[in-house]
């Protein structure tokens with residue numbers, strides 16, 4: 405046993421004055437009076453705070469007092485009839501200003517009931533100074549099938565902390581999915597709570613416009629009910645999906661959005677179908693050039709695209725940074741079904757090198773000069789397509805494994821909600837896309853064209869073509 409104990413550290417000095425709260429004995433009537441005043445104050449505050457319940461209730465009570473039971477009955481009936489007329493007359497404004505605000509109040513109340521449990525079990529609560537600090541539920545807004553919940557984070561938290569536990573939150577709140585994205589201020593996170601699924605139903609083809617808007621081609625329906633517009637200008641598009649995921653519907657949705665331009669000659673489609681023309685052959689008249697039977701013809705076609713790219717780049721150098729399609733120099737879109745057949749599975753080394761070189765030129769230089777690629781791929785691994793990074797726009801449909809999601813859409817996208825590996829086999833055409841300026845992925849379903857619809861479209865907008873090197 406040591407003779408003297410020495411404890412290192414800073415001791416808290418004893419205060420020179422110690423003050424103890426004095427005990428004042430109060431009469432019972434004063435305590436009761438004070439409690440009554442406090443209770444009344446709480447009731448008044450509660451009345452105004454929960455005005456959306458208290459005001460209608462007071463109104464109904466007053467009607468009852470004034471007109472007996474007919475008062476509230478006719479009031480409720482009158483409100484119901486007015487709401488129905490408003491809904492039938494202008495559904496959008498009824499939902500926006502009538503129904504969704506009421507629903508949001510109710511939902512806020514239900515979230516609050518589960519809030520503490522949800523935050524603690526998801527480890528989003530923080531222990532500080534002997535206290536448990538929770539993120540603050542600030543606001544709830546309702547949209548079709550989705551609630552937008554604004555949350556003020558605890559100091560030190562970031563939106564990705566919520567993204568990592570989004571699945572846990574979804575189970576706690578009993579909803580389909582929760583997606584976390586940065587809120588309007590640095591201290592907030594916006595949780596998109598997805599309830600119903602508007603993508604269960606098949607999406608019919610969108611109408612064809614005479615002059616396509618290359619900045620916004622309508623191709624799919626978003627899970628928030630909006631139309632997903634694909635930007636083709638300035639980009640190359642890669643579509644990845646397991647077999648049967650619906651890559652064909654992505655191709656035909658894009659072709660349909662461009663069909664008006666094909667008809668007028670503003671857009672030229674060049675088709676490469678290494679699987680023998682099974683997918684693209686059905687709309688053959690739409691393609692200005694088409695190659696499917698032998699790989700040499702497909703290499704020729706890609707080299708022609710590369711040559712055109714270089715010719716345009718040389719002409720436009722120093723003049724403009726974005727080519728504007730015209731009848732003399734139309735937009736060329738190379739549609740490639742199963743790119744891996746051209747890049748990875750091809751055994752002829754010489755052809756493979758030719759294809760790789762031509763594709764490299766088109767992918768790196770083509771987007772500024774109006775030569776675009778829309779390519780499909782089943783297997784997103786690096787060995788299959790090393791040039792994945794050359795496709796700025798990537799669409800991920802159903803994938804076989806969870807780790808493929810980040811390979812296609814970019815790091816962290818699965819955590820942010822792109823659950824491509826969970827898409828059901830019974831939902832072909834459903835996938836995830838990254839929207840411009842939005843770090844969270846959006847779930848979409850591409851429109852579906854039947855074979856007859858594709859044939860009709862080809863009949864209306866089809867052009868003279870070159871098939872496997874020969875004029876049709």
Ligand SMILES: Nc1ncnc2c1ncn2[C@@H]1O[C@H](COP(=O)(O)OP(=O)(O)OP(=O)(O)O)[C@@H](O)[C@H]1O
Pocket residue numbers: 606607645646647648649650651652653782832833834849850851852
């Ligand atoms: N958007 C869609 N909506 C509804 N059904 C679809 C959609 N896309 C595809 N399908 C259905 O799913 C089936 C498979 O689609 P598709 O052939 O396009 O898949 P894929 O990804 O191209 O497959 P593979 O790689 O094997 O060719 C189609 O026969 C069609 O019936």
